[in-house]
Amino acid sequence: MSQALKSIIARELKRIFTDRRIVITLFLVPALSIGIIYSVMGYLSMNFIKDVEAHVSTYVISDAPESFKVFLTQNPDLTEGVELTYVSGETVDTYAPSIKGGSLDMFARFSDDFDTRIESVESASVYTYYNYGEDYSEASFHHFVNDVLDAYRNEILTARFENPNAIMAFKVEDLSETAETVNEDKASGKILSTIIPMLISIFLFAGAMSVVMDSIAGEKERGTLATLLVTPVKREAIAIGKMISHGIIATLSALSSIAGMLLTLGILMLFMPNELDIGVSLGYSALDIVYLIGLVIMLVGIYVGIISLLSALSKNVKEAGTYMTPVYMFIMVVSFLNMYAFNAEPIWKYAIPIYGQIVGLKEIFMYQITPVKFFVAFANAAVTWTVLVLWIRNLFNNEKVIFTSS
Amino acid sequence: MIEVSKLKKSYKLSKKQLAMIADRHARQKVKIAVNDLSFTVRPGTIFGLLGPNGAGKTTTLRCISTLLKPTDGTVRVMGIDAEEAPEKVRASIAFLTNDLKLDKHFTPLDTLRFFADLHRVPKAVTEERACALFDYFDITPFKDKKIGELSQGMMQKVAIAVSLIHDPPVIIFDEPTNGLDIITARKVTDYLKMLRDQGKTIIISTHIMTVAEKLCDEIAVILNGSLAASGTVASLLEQTGQKDLDDAFFEIYQAQNGGVS
Numbered sequence: 001m002s003q004a005l006k007s008i009i010a011r012e013l014k015r016i017f018t019d020r021r022i023v024i025t026l027f028l029v030p031a032l033s034i035g036i037i038y039s040v041m042g043y044l045s046m047n048f049i050k051d052v053e054a055h056v057s058t059y060v061i062s063d064a065p066e067s068f069k070v071f072l073t074q075n076p077d078l079t080e081g082v083e084l085t086y087v088s089g090e091t092v093d094t095y096a097p098s099i100k101g102g103s104l105d106m107f108a109r110f111s112d113d114f115d116t117r118i119e120s121v122e123s124a125s126v127y128t129y130y131n132y133g134e135d136y137s138e139a140s141f142h143h144f145v146n147d148v149l150d151a152y153r154n155e156i157l158t159a160r161f162e163n164p165n166a167i168m169a170f171k172v173e174d175l176s177e178t179a180e181t182v183n184e185d186k187a188s189g190k191i192l193s194t195i196i197p198m199l200i201s202i203f204l205f206a207g208a209m210s211v212v213m214d215s216i217a218g219e220k221e222r223g224t225l226a227t228l229l230v231t232p233v234k235r236e237a238i239a240i241g242k243m244i245s246h247g248i249i250a251t252l253s254a255l256s257s258i259a260g261m262l263l264t265l266g267i268l269m270l271f272m273p274n275e276l277d278i279g280v281s282l283g284y285s286a287l288d289i290v291y292l293i294g295l296v297i298m299l300v301g302i303y304v305g306i307i308s309l310l311s312a313l314s315k316n317v318k319e320a321g322t323y324m325t326p327v328y329m330f331i332m333v334v335s336f337l338n339m340y341a342f343n344a345e346p347i348w349k350y351a352i353p354i355y356g357q358i359v360g361l362k363e364i365f366m367y368q369i370t371p372v373k374f375f376v377a378f379a380n381a382a383v384t385w386t387v388l389v390l391w392i393r394n395l396f397n398n399e400k401v402i403f404t405s406s
Numbered sequence: 407m408i409e410v411s412k413l414k415k416s417y418k419l420s421k422k423q424l425a426m427i428a429d430r431h432a433r434q435k436v437k438i439a440v441n442d443l444s445f446t447v448r449p450g451t452i453f454g455l456l457g458p459n460g461a462g463k464t465t466t467l468r469c470i471s472t473l474l475k476p477t478d479g480t481v482r483v484m485g486i487d488a489e490e491a492p493e494k495v496r497a498s499i500a501f502l503t504n505d506l507k508l509d510k511h512f513t514p515l516d517t518l519r520f521f522a523d524l525h526r527v528p529k530a531v532t533e534e535r536a537c538a539l540f541d542y543f544d545i546t547p548f549k550d551k552k553i554g555e556l557s558q559g560m561m562q563k564v565a566i567a568v569s570l571i572h573d574p575p576v577i578i579f580d581e582p583t584n585g586l587d588i589i590t591a592r593k594v595t596d597y598l599k600m601l602r603d604q605g606k607t608i609i610i611s612t613h614i615m616t617v618a619e620k621l622c623d624e625i626a627v628i629l630n631g632s633l634a635a636s637g638t639v640a641s642l643l644e645q646t647g648q649k650d651l652d653d654a655f656f657e658i659y660q661a662q663n664g665g666v667s
């Protein structure tokens with residue numbers, strides 16, 4: 001990084017962190033207001049959370065092999081709170097309506113001759129069906145796949161220790177897509193996970209808006225941008241330096257909102273000691289966290305770029321503000337668009353700037369994001385950033401943009 | 407060294423700007439602010455652009471400092487073409503004009519250090535120069551106060567100090583004594599003379615006769631964007647047959663406007 005870029009970033013950060021008014025509006029107010037909103041929401045969803053915990057999951061498992069049944073009787077803790085019914089020769093068709101209707105949480109079928117196949121190290125599968133539009137059902141599915149089947153697989157592999165070729169033991173295939181088990185309307189229980197991507201997106205934009213407008217349109221208005229432009233620093237460095245520092249600020253501002261949100265949730269959970277595992281039981285991996293941070297950075301960069309561009313085109317903060325309103329509305333609409341779509345999204349959606357990243361955020365919480373999808377989102381962000389930076393650089397080189405007041 | 411050759415700068419007027427011109431017939435889409443202007447400023451001299459408001463002085467100085475691109479003609483600073491290598495030109499100039507402002511949120515010392523960084527001045531050199539400039543312009547007691555809390559005159563002195571922190575060979579000051587009290591104005595002009603004696607190339611603009619007369623080694627009288635006369639004060643007096651610059655200027659002005667004022 002060039003010295004000039006560092007100096008610009010350091011100065012922008014100092015500018016913001018030493019301004020009490022900005023610190024309050026950027027970090028304190030959102031955290032507090034989110035805390036209040038979440039207290040209300042949390043209170044409303046408290047019943048729901050208690051409900052999930054108290055809920056007895058019901059699974060129907062067809063053609064379960066002997067080894068599986070024995071395994072479960074040896075590990076009773078795995079099926080605690082689960083009402084398990086074994087059937088044989090049944091297909092999902094019989095149970096799809098009950099899954100969709102909510103009276104059954106999950107149906108699983110083992111492939112034929114499962115035990116024989118495992119012994120002869122042939123491919124074997126477990127097919128699962130659940131309703132990912134519903135929380136009980138989703139929780140059941142994750143418990144079944146990540147806890148029950150995983151432990152079962154480990155046991156098979158341990159037994160097979162002498163045979164190093166058998167790495168997989170068996171596959172799990174979720175076939176919910178092919179069966180009528182999903183009920184799109186029954187999404188009321190998903191508030192917590194669906195609302196987060198939308199809130200992140202909106203907080204990021206709101207945080208970026210106030211800082212960037214002041215730093216670019218405001219500096220133009222006050223004549224301090226031109227002072228920067230008579231130094232030998234390249235315009236790109238000025239544009240990038242400002243964008244990086246504003247990105248940091250916007251991210252921190254969004255983080256403080258999210259912290260407020262989590263803190264409130266934490267406090268709510270204190271009142272419900274038994275429900276502490278609500279978030280953890282969903283088991284986000286380290287990779288999911290990387291995806292989350294990555295997507296947030298992409299989104300922040302694009303937002304900061306767009307706001308910088310509009311600010312550079314405006315004479316003053318007031319004018320920039322009038323351009324910002326429709327953009328903010330647009331961002332809100334795009335963020336909301338996704339809330340209630342639970343199917344895995346097609347990859348082309350990831351190629352759309354902003355929309356792709358929000359879809360990605362949502363899919364992290366739905367366990368549907370893949371490395372390829374993440375990469376497509378990154379590629380679209382990189383292209384968008386480049387276009388925005390070059391565009392802003394050209395604006396900084398444009399005398400009409402620098403001297404709008406005279 | 408500054409070489410300005412056949413400089414022309416016209417502004418395309420926006421609809422709003424056009425509407426503000428009262429005389430309908432005078433409304434033209436482009437405003438020619440500077441036309442066919444040529445001059446050279448040599449090292450070790452103070453060159454003055456003298457002209458009334460709206461003559462095109464600021465426009466000329468902005469073209470030299472690469473903030474504006476000439477419509478026609480060329481500008482070379484220290485032998486470098488301003489359009490070809492604007493960054494190099496900006497590295498070798500100090501540019502001061504009252505519409506370039508300093509961020510009021512920072513202190514003079516912070517600001518000086520920041521701009522020194524942007525000009526890649528080594529830290530130790532920065533501290534030394536900051537001390538010297540602050541001392542000379544009596545900023546030292548205020549160096550840790552926010553610029554926003556300083557008086558107008560003090561702010562302008564800080565702006566001068568900031569513009570000089572990288573000790574550039576070329577100095578471009580637009581109306582440097584405007585808005586300053588006589589004592590401060592004197593300090594500024596004395597400093598400029600000192601810089602001239604160090605061999606710097608200095609160009610200033612002014613509409614004040616006494617500033618031009620007392621400070622400038624060479625003067626270009628600009629009227630309506632064009633060069634009306636140029637030379638040393640003595641030669642201008644000689645050309646017009648007048649006793650002081652005030653009268654000489656008026657003579658030149660009347661000659662250009664066909665004797666009607």
Ligand SMILES: Nc1ncnc2c1ncn2[C@@H]1O[C@H](COP(=O)(O)OP(=O)(O)O)[C@@H](O)[C@H]1O
Pocket residue numbers: 403406417418419423437438439457458459460461462463464465466
């Ligand atoms: N950005 C601009 N757009 C249109 N006209 C301008 C602009 N800047 C200056 N002018 C016009 O150009 C002429 C010269 O202006 P300027 O260089 O500021 O003169 P001076 O500094 O000598 O007072 C004036 O008539 C002014 O109105």
Ligand SMILES: [Mg+2]
Pocket residue numbers: 460463464465580
């Ligand atoms: Mg002027």
